[in-house]
Amino acid sequence: MGVDYYNILKLSRNATEEDVKKSYKRLAMKWHPDKNAVNTKEAEAKFKQISESYDVLSDPDKRQIYDLYGEEGLKSGLYPPPSPKDKDSTYGGAFKFSPRDAEDIFEEFFGVLDGGRVRNSAAAAAGRKAAVVETKLPCTLEELYKGSKRKMQISRIDLDVSGKPITVEEVLSIHIKPGWKKGTRITFPEKGNHEPGSAAGDLIFIVDEKPHPTFKRNCNDLIMNQRISLLDALTGKNLSVTTLDGRDIAVSVSEIVKPGQEIVVENEGMPISKEPGKNGDLRIKFDVKFPSRLSAEQKSDLRRVLGKSM
Known part of the structure; x- marks a missing residue:
């Protein structure tokens, strides 16, 4: 029996494109491996399932084939979309399923920065937000070679139920991946300060390399x-x-x-x-x-x- 992409994203089969996006954003943020330092393997598996489900249900052609033939039919390469979107469709007699990278999809939504280059600025254009908070994350070459997990305690300004500013203490888990370079930016959406009249800003850690003796x-x-x-x-x-x-x-x-x-x-x-x-x-x-x-x-x-x- 094939995978139920609708069930993974907690959606009905008549869900709209906007419904698919909203569900993906909520579940992807919840199950991203960087936010699940304790059960990383389980989070990675769920994160990949969520990403694949979004990849299929957000694409009209993939979704059409999936709705008719299921996951196995979609991945078999035997079926083209029943009614191509336009006369120039190049699918011919079959459709090749090529899943997108889970991290690439995530970065499109949350504007993750890498090495100082903005992968996507959609998050910044979504509405007025408080100023971004940036802080350096000093790492040894050993950490950047092997990868490591860090727990960082932060203090930020939030708003209570009455809208009054309060100081909140929180511990964030950071998964440093092997090969990251100085300048790599790790974004925690809405983990910056929250000011009245605006959405909470983002918190960004910027990788810095400590000098090495050798x-x-x-x-x-x-x-x-x-x-x-x-x-x-x-x-x-x-x-x-x-x-x-x-x-x-x-x-x-x-x-x-x-x-x-x-x-x-x-x-x-x-x-x-x-x-x-x-x-x-x-x-x-x-x-x-x-x-x-x-x-x-x-x-x-x-x-x-x-x-x-x-």
Whole structure:
């Protein structure tokens, strides 16, 4: 038996387009994984179901096929919409179901910002709102590499039943995803201050990167400065590098290293948030430590050894 999209969105089968939107907005905000730190897996499953249901019921063609043939018929690719919306319809003899990304749908409604770029400004145009409250969210590179969950206690101005301003304390759960960059903005709609005569403003946390003792981030790459002796630069060296998730990886330096030269270790940089399973690179830059002085005997030995190869 197929999935009942109407039941998931708590709708009747004659629900209007506006009914579908209202129900999605209410349920998506309730079950978004970032707002359910305790039961994240259950929330993720429900959130995906809600998003898929909205994707189908908000699209006239998908909804038409679903109403006639159910979920299995919709996804089978065997049926086109019975009556195309216009004569230029390109569905031909079948309809291919391509579900949209759940987060993309969510961002369309709630105006989530990412890296300073507005994905959608519809929320801002929906009516007069109180000013946005922005606050920095300092994160270590380890947190941005592995992902983490934070609980942030906030204080905000709200209105009581009589419309009088009061201070409210609240704890928000933030799910930091692997690969997020400095400047990524996490929006909590209507969790800012609430002023008389306007809707509550949004609260936005802006990711900031804490300095790291070993690595520096450059987009999706990690840069590491490694100082080695002149002897090691000439003869080779085996390095052991501890990654941000605690692994020790071996890096063999077998060729002659010149000052400022770098070695690239592929796929050992930061996770790429939009491409799960892919990472940037680790770039090891070498600083060759030259001896402060050489004895006459050492100079003679070097001339003898290196003279023929120069």
